[in-house]
Ligand SMILES: *[C@@H]1O[C@H](CO)[C@@H](O)[C@H](O)[C@H]1NC(C)=O
Ligand SMILES: *[C@@H]1O[C@H](CO)[C@@H](O)[C@H](O)[C@H]1NC(C)=O
Ligand SMILES: *[C@@H]1O[C@H](CO)[C@@H](O)[C@H](O)[C@H]1NC(C)=O
């Protein structure tokens with residue numbers, strides 16, 4: 001294949017089918033295209049349908065999520081790949097079946113797709129896949145594509161997964177309920193095993209564990225790794241990783257054009273927020289994935305009522321078993337006096353509103369970054385996956401949030417205490433002071449000569465060089 005030095009390479013991007021991964025991946029596509037790359041972007045077909053539905057588009061063949069991006073001059077072609085199941089197949093009720101097919105059947109679909117693309121066009125293609133997309137190594141090898149692994153969680157979490165073998169050898173994974181400080185993972189000064197990701201906690205390995213662990217075997221062969229974090233926030237962890245592989249901290253990346261990315265319709269909270277004093281509203285959300293015990297929801301609801309705080313609460317369908325109603329009679333009416341309960345909303349829009357003064361969060365990485373960016377301190381209630389580890393960064397390392405629950409069981413009294421100390425107390429002022437410092441760090445990182453901008457430009461330079469090198473070799 002001849003090298004076309006003056007033609008920008010063409011990125012093939014196939015998203016991973018979870019909400020928290022879709023948002024960053026779409027933003028990354030925009031960022032790449034704005035640097036002059038051509039992009040072919042594919043969503044899983046059912047994700048495409050979900051997004052269409054959330055936009056109230058009934059004929060989903062009509063929606064092209066990147067049309068606005070394209071009319072602003074970006075070269076992004078958008079298409080879909082079926083995972084082999086019908087669009088209306090209930091994927092959450094068949095989690096393991098879908099996961100199995102993601103491992104065993106989806107790769108063939110991707111293979112077919114990539115094969116056609118590569119043959120149809122003589123551009124210099126390269127592949128960008130979510131780190132969890134375990135099909136990428138095989139495809140990249142088959143077509144000789146330079147490959148990029150995109151990590152949507154902090155470098156700390158990446159590093160822990162990366163050193164799984166070391167942690168196992170030392171007997172610290174599986175954790176099995178022990179609490180121990182460890183200090184031997186390169187670039188991680190100290191972490192307690194209780195703060196490890198949920199997948200390190202139990203000794204029984206289900207299919208999802210296996211996918212994640214195998215993803216981290218494969219990532220060791222990736223040509224480049226991109227991470228949605230900021231160099232200054234995780235300096236030592238990132239430096240240690242950079243000794244092993246090309247690793248670029250490029251976050252937080254926000255999209256500059258509006259792209260539909262939500263799998264659920266978003267309620268508009270702006271009018272309601274307009275009626276509330278500055279910093280008076282607590283925003284409560286547990287993200288796009290988690291299921292929560294009904295008792296926990298009830299303790300939180302009671303806490304919100306007693307504390308007399310204004311609040312927006314995202315209670316996504318599926319968070320909790322709704323069948324017999326969540327709240328006792330009269331409860332919901334009392335909550336409506338000060339609270340707005342919505343099934344889903346545009347989180348960055350809410351967090352940017354001056355009315356919002358605190359965020360009760362599950363500590364998903366997107367939520368943490370968005371909260372940081374908006375200077376909103378957090379009350380942390382991590383549930384699973386990387387959330388307990390993210391909590392450590394927020395509460396212990398950066399001191400921009402507090403724990404909702406210090407013991408094992410959550411009580412309304414503790415909920416009230418934490419809400420009051422965040423929204424009204426001296427503690428809240430300290431947290432706000434700290435978070436504004438961190439926010440400045442992020443803003444500087446995104447400025448023209450900031451670390452994230454520079455790192456992204458380095459990545460662009462390095463990936464282009466690598467593609468040209470590979471082409472000459474072939
Ligand atoms: C959906 O839109 C496409 C493209 O505009 C059109 O060809 C097709 O007939 C429409 N389908 C239905 C069911 O309206
Ligand atoms: C967009 O991608 C599809 C699927 O790969 C392809 O058939 C089509 O020709 C592409 N369109 C453009 C304008 O590149
Ligand atoms: C899918 O299955 C889940 C769990 O079995 C159920 O709660 C949900 O209502 C189902 N969704 C649809 C659209 O049928």
Ligand SMILES: *[C@@H]1O[C@H](CO)[C@@H](O)[C@H](O)[C@H]1NC(C)=O
Pocket residue numbers: 008009010038075120121122123124
């Ligand atoms: C081929 O790739 C170029 C850029 O790399 C793009 O502009 C063009 O639309 C592509 N054509 C097809 C058919 O995909």
Ligand SMILES: *[C@@H]1O[C@H](CO)[C@@H](O)[C@H](O)[C@H]1NC(C)=O
Pocket residue numbers: 136137138140141144145146147148149218219220221222223
């Ligand atoms: C990246 O590409 C190299 C060379 O083609 C290949 O050996 C490796 O397995 C690929 N890794 C991933 C994660 O795609």
Ligand SMILES: *[C@@H]1O[C@H](CO)[C@@H](O)[C@H](O)[C@H]1NC(C)=O
Pocket residue numbers: 023024025027028152227228251252253254255365366367369370
């Ligand atoms: C990075 O994180 C921010 C905050 O959650 C998110 O909005 C953005 O999409 C992410 N971008 C990338 C490229 O990961």
